[in-house]
Every structure is written in structure tokens, then in C-alpha cells.
Amino acid sequence: MGQLFSKKNKEVFSTPIGSMNNPVTVQVLGICSALAVTAKLEPAIVMGLSVTVITAFSNVVISFLRKTIPNRIRIIVQLVVVAALVTIVSEILKAFAYDVSVQLSVYVGLIITNCILMGRLEAFAMQNAPWESFLDGVGNGLGYAKILIIVAFFRELLGSGTILGFNILNYNPIKETGYVNNGLMLMPPMALIIVACIIWYDRSRHRDLQEK
Amino acid sequence: MKTLRNYLDKIKPNFEEGGKFHAFRSVFDGFETFLYVPNTTSKTGTNIHDAIDSKRIMSIVVIALVPALLFGMYNIGYQHFLATTGSVGSFWEMFVYGFLAVLPKIIVSYVVGLGIEFMVAQWKNEEIHEGFLVSGILIPMIVPVDCPLWMLAVATAFSVIFAKEVFGGTGMNVFNVALVTRAFLFFAYPTKMSGDSVWVSGDSIFGLGGDKFIDGFSGATALGVASTAVTPDGYMPFSWDMVTGLIPGSIGETSVIAIALGAILLLWTGVASWKIMLSVFAGGAFMAWIFNVIGPDTAMAHMPWYQHLVLGGFCFGAVFMATDPVTASRTETGKYIYGILIGVMAIIIRVLNPGYPEGMMLAILLMNVFAPLIDYCIMQNNISRRMNRAKLK
Numbered sequence: 199m200g201q202l203f204s205k206k207n208k209e210v211f212s213t214p215i216g217s218m219n220n221p222v223t224v225q226v227l228g229i230c231s232a233l234a235v236t237a238k239l240e241p242a243i244v245m246g247l248s249v250t251v252i253t254a255f256s257n258v259v260i261s262f263l264r265k266t267i268p269n270r271i272r273i274i275v276q277l278v279v280v281a282a283l284v285t286i287v288s289e290i291l292k293a294f295a296y297d298v299s300v301q302l303s304v305y306v307g308l309i310i311t312n313c314i315l316m317g318r319l320e321a322f323a324m325q326n327a328p329w330e331s332f333l334d335g336v337g338n339g340l341g342y343a344k345i346l347i348i349v350a351f352f353r354e355l356l357g358s359g360t361i362l363g364f365n366i367l368n369y370n371p372i373k374e375t376g377y378v379n380n381g382l383m384l385m386p387p388m389a390l391i392i393v394a395c396i397i398w399y400d401r402s403r404h405r406d407l408q409e410k
Numbered sequence: 411m412k413t414l415r416n417y418l419d420k421i422k423p424n425f426e427e428g429g430k431f432h433a434f435r436s437v438f439d440g441f442e443t444f445l446y447v448p449n450t451t452s453k454t455g456t457n458i459h460d461a462i463d464s465k466r467i468m469s470i471v472v473i474a475l476v477p478a479l480l481f482g483m484y485n486i487g488y489q490h491f492l493a494t495t496g497s498v499g500s501f502w503e504m505f506v507y508g509f510l511a512v513l514p515k516i517i518v519s520y521v522v523g524l525g526i527e528f529m530v531a532q533w534k535n536e537e538i539h540e541g542f543l544v545s546g547i548l549i550p551m552i553v554p555v556d557c558p559l560w561m562l563a564v565a566t567a568f569s570v571i572f573a574k575e576v577f578g579g580t581g582m583n584v585f586n587v588a589l590v591t592r593a594f595l596f597f598a599y600p601t602k603m604s605g606d607s608v609w610v611s612g613d614s615i616f617g618l619g620g621d622k623f624i625d626g627f628s629g630a631t632a633l634g635v636a637s638t639a640v641t642p643d644g645y646m647p648f649s650w651d652m653v654t655g656l657i658p659g660s661i662g663e664t665s666v667i668a669i670a671l672g673a674i675l676l677l678w679t680g681v682a683s684w685k686i687m688l689s690v691f692a693g694g695a696f697m698a699w700i701f702n703v704i705g706p707d708t709a710m711a712h713m714p715w716y717q718h719l720v721l722g723g724f725c726f727g728a729v730f731m732a733t734d735p736v737t738a739s740r741t742e743t744g745k746y747i748y749g750i751l752i753g754v755m756a757i758i759i760r761v762l763n764p765g766y767p768e769g770m771m772l773a774i775l776l777m778n779v780f781a782p783l784i785d786y787c788i789m790q791n792n793i794s795r796r797m798n799r800a801k802l803k
Contacts (some may be wrong), residue, residue, distance in 0.1 A: 391572060
């Protein structure tokens with residue numbers, strides 16, 4: 199058991215969640231979906247969790263197969279595994295959370311093209327044992343989910359005045375002061391600017407992240 | 411004047427290294443160089459400086475904006491009295507009303523913008539850049555009179571930070587800062603920035619003017635009318651009010667004559683490029699004429715080309731926004747291309763996109779992006795031409 203949570207494994211798990219090697223803010227992967235699904239908090243959470251599950255399990259599967267996959271066709275094998283998992287998640291969402299799956303529309307299917315997945319498979323699962331790969335997948339998925347949730351929180355609060363659909367800013371006393379929800383927050387450009395602000399904050403806090 | 415200089419010299423040591431107000435060094439420096447041309451010279455290398463520095467250039471632009479601003483104030487009052495009492499008030503009543511309506515916007519824009527500039531300068535240990543001197547007066551002039559102050563503050567802060575400071579401050583920005591402010595307001599708070607009800611103020615200020623619109627009042631701008639018209643001849647016919655500027659619109663943009671006065675000053679002093687101004691008008695006139703002849707069967711396309719040029723923000727954009735030396739093309743041939751494309755784009759957006767009755771803002775922002783590319787192509791072209799010439803010998 200001690201082996202399972204060694205210092206190295208903890209690092210594999212925690213660095214992508216923190217700001218030092220976050221898949222979105224440092225590796226700058228998965229930006230497209232961070233712009234597309236973050237207008238509301240709920241789809242962002244579901245999207246983050248779906249990506250976490252798919253990254254974790256595709257990492258495990260590929261890690262088991264890593265010694266038997268011929269090098270020249272490895273991308274196709276990886277895609278088959280990811281596509282299978284994406285289809286499973288998509289069907290589960292349609293069955294149990296239909297409204298959210300409608301909101302996410304094509305973006306669940308497009309997880310297959312999410313750069314984070316292929317990046318982790320190529321960079322980590324092909325060289326490491328299943329348990330480490332699983333931790334790496336969960337860590338990267340949660341790091342991605344974290345950014346999505348931060349972005350979606352601000353976009354939903356300032357754009358629609360709600361959090362998870364609950365009314366926060368749309369009450370009459372607030373409206374009477376002349377407050378109006380910011381329509382730009384609901385458009386993708388603002389997601390990019392919020393992601394940029396998170397990167398700005400991280401880089402000013404950690405000197406290591408800045409280029410020399 | 412002498413006493414002011416002496417006073418500045420007297421308090422200066424307080425702001426230098428070790429002085430008790432060292433924290434406000436950049437603020438002092440900003441004011442001192444604003445009042446007097448600095449007498450510092452470059453420490454290294456040989457440099458050729460223009461006789462006037464950029465703070466003096468900025469001041470000329472601000473002076474050029476004054477006619478349009480004063481007329482805008484008068485027009486705000488004029489439109490207000492016409493809309494609430496049905497008749498015009500006395501000149502001073504109308505001017506003071508407009509003055510009181512516009513002044514808070516100018517103050518908010520300068521306080522927020524300069525506040526951020528001062529903070530950034532202090533934090534980075536730099537001098538204060540002078541760029542906001544012009545942006546700060548432009549911002550209140552390109553918004554409708556009913557735009558709430560807090561929105562103006564949010565938009566100004568957004569554009570100073572994200573359109574200017576992150577790119578490296580004055581002189582490094584890709585987009586015109588004042589236009590980014592307007593674009594932010596336009597997309598974030600569309601109900602307060604477009605439509606029929608924002609261009610004329612309906613509230614009385616300190617008891618001046620009425621506080622209710624008279625029956626049958628419509629505050630639509632001429633472009634708004636044309637964009638929503640259902641018949642091809644549904645646009646407002648040309649009237650001289652469109653030239654003098656006694657029509658609803660953003661605060662500073664309505665009067666062609668007042669803007670022309672500013673343009674004369676800018677061209678006479680050589681601050682703005684006549685090539686850009688001329689080509690914006692040429693491009694706009696050309697495109698509007700094309701639409702007149704072969705355009706779609708809508709009121710916007712049928713509006714005569716000269717009317718397109720005097721309405722909306724076309725003149726204001728051409729004179730004060732497109733000629734911004736930082737965001738425009740810098741090569742001489744590039745200026746023609748840049749200007750013509752702005753004029754063409756503005757009319758295309760007006761005519762073909764019914765959602766945006768005014769295309770000037772988007773056209774200039776779009777061409778701001780392409781200005782470096784235009785310059786690059788012109789310079790590459792020059793280089794290869796000269797290379798060929800060198801080879802032939």
C-alpha cells in the first residue's frame with residue numbers, strides 16, 4: 199500500500215491539479231472546450247468530470263497494452279480506446295442527465311479530439327505502469343476541471359447573475375441600483391480573457407513559470 | 411508661469427529617491443512633464459528627436475476634439491429639450507444641460523483610466539505614459555448620453571488593462587483603446603448602447619429640462635431608422651441637420667462641421683495623416699456608391715453615398731480614430747490601403763449586417779489587426795524591388 203502512494207505517485211497526481219503543470223494554463227491544451235462549455239457552471243462541471251473519467255481509464259487501458267501496441271499504429275489504437283470510452287460516457291449522460299448532455303451537445307463527442315487525452319497517452323501512459331497512469335489521468339482531468347469550473351463560475355455569475363442556475367444577482371434591490379448582467383461574459387472571448395487572467399495570476403506567483 | 415516653475419522645482423526633491431513623497435514620484439513626474447517640456451536628453455547613442463514630444467502632440471489632439479465636444483454638449487441639451495418639452499430652450503439652458511450630462515462621463519473616464527495608468531507606472535517603476543490623455547476624452551464622446559457611469563468605468567478599466575497595459579502600455583497597443591471601450595460596452599450591455607431609447611436623455615438635471623418624453627417621440631438615429639425600415643426608401647431623407655449635427659447620436663459624433671474644425675487643426679499641425687483621412691472617405695464613398703447601384707433592395711443600401719458619410723460615427727472615426735498613429739499603418743502606401751479598407755468595411759457592415767446599423771467601430775478594430783500585416787507586405791515589396799534593382803546592374 200505504501201508503494202501505491204509513494205512520493206513520486208503523489209507528485210504525478212498533484213502537479214497537474216496545482217498551477218505548476220496544469221494542462222490548461224501551463225501546457226495550454228484543451229482550450230477549445232474551455233471556451234465552449236463554460237458559459238454555465240453545470241455543463242462545465244459535467245464536462246470536467248467526463249474528461250477526468252475518460253483520461254483516467256484510457257490511460258489505464260493504454261498502459262496495460264503499451265508493450266503489445268506496435269509503434270507505427272499506436273495513434274489508431276489510442277483513438278479506438280478513447281472513442282469507446284467517449285461513447286460510453288456520452289450514452290450514460292444521455293440516459294441519466296439528458297438536459298446537460300443537450301447543453302454539451304457535440305462537445306462530449308469532441309472529447310475524443312481533446313489534446314489533453316492524446317497528450318497524456320503519448321507522454322505518460324505509453325511509458326508508465328497502469329496505477330501511475332491512472333493517477334496521472336485523474337490529476338490532469340481534475341486540473342482541467344478546476345480551470346473550467348473557475349472560468350464557468352465567473353462567466354455564469356457575471357454573465358447570467360446565477361450560480362448553478364440559482365439566482366444570485368437578479369433580485370430587484372440589485373437591479374434597482376442599475377446593475378445589468380454583462381452580456382460579453384456569455385461569449386467565448388471572455389472565457390479566453392479569464393483563462394489569461396488565471397495564467398497571469400499563476401505566473402506572477404510562481405517565478406519558475408516565467409520564461410527567462 | 412515663472413512662479414509655477416519655481417514651485418515645481420521647490421517641491422521636486424520630495425519626490426526623488428529618499429524624499430518623503432517618493433511613492434508618488436510617477437504622479438509628480440507625469441504632471442511636471444505635462445506642464446513643461448522635459449529637459450532631459452538621452453544618455454546613450456545619437457538620437458534624433460522631434461521638436462515636440464508626445465505629450466504636446468496629445469494636447470493638440472485634445473484641442474482638436476474640443477469643437478466636437480462642445481457641440482456635442484449643446485446637441486445633448488437641444489435633443490433633450492426637443493424630446494421633453496417639444497420646443498428648444500435658450501442656448502445657455504441647453505448647453506448647461508448638456509455640459510452637466512457629459513461632465514460626469516469625462517471625469518469617470520479620466521479618473522479610472524489615469525488611475526490605472528498611474529498605478530501601473532508606479533508598480534513597474536516607469537514614467538507615466540501620456541496615451542490616456544486622448545483616450546480619456548474620446549471615450550465619453552463615443553458613447554450614448556444614457557450610458558450609466560459604472561458601465562463606463564468598468565469598460566474603461568477593461569480596455570486600459572486588456573487592450574493597453576498587457577501589451578506594454580502606450581505605443582504598444584494593437585487596438586485603439588477608446589474603441590475597445592466602446593466595443594466592450596456594445597457587446598456587454600447592448601441594451602444601453604444601441605436601439606432607439608439611449609441617444610436622447612429623458613431625465614432632468616438639477617431641475618433643468620423636462621423629465622418625461624412628449625407623446626410620439628422617437629429617439630431613433632438616422633442609421634437606426636434605415637436599418638429597421640421595411641421599404642427600400644424608408645431611410646430619412648437628407649437634411650442639413652445631419653451635417654450641422656442636430657440629430658440624436660453618440661455625444662461627440664453628430665456634427666460634421668465641428669469634426670471638420672478638428673480635422674483642419676490636426677492636418678495643419680501634421681499630427682494626423684491626411685492620407686488615412688482621405689482614403690477612409692474615398693473607400694466609404696466608393697462602397698456606398700456601389701451599393702446604391704447594385705446593392706440589395708434595402709433602405710440602408712439605397713441611402714445616398716454622401717448621406718452614409720455624414721451619418722453615424724463615420725466622420726468621427728475617420729478623423730480621430732483611424733488616424734491614431736499607434737494602431738494605424740505606418741508605411742505611406744499602407745496608409746492608403748488601411749484607410750480605404752476601413753471605409754469599405756464600415757459601409758459593408760452597415761448595409762449587409764442588419765444587427766449592426768453602425769459599422770465604423772468594428773471596421774476600425776478589424777483593420778487595426780491588419781495594419782501590421784499591411785506594413786509587412788509593403789516593406790517586403792520594397793525590399794524585393796530594391797534587391798531586383800541591385801541585381802540588374
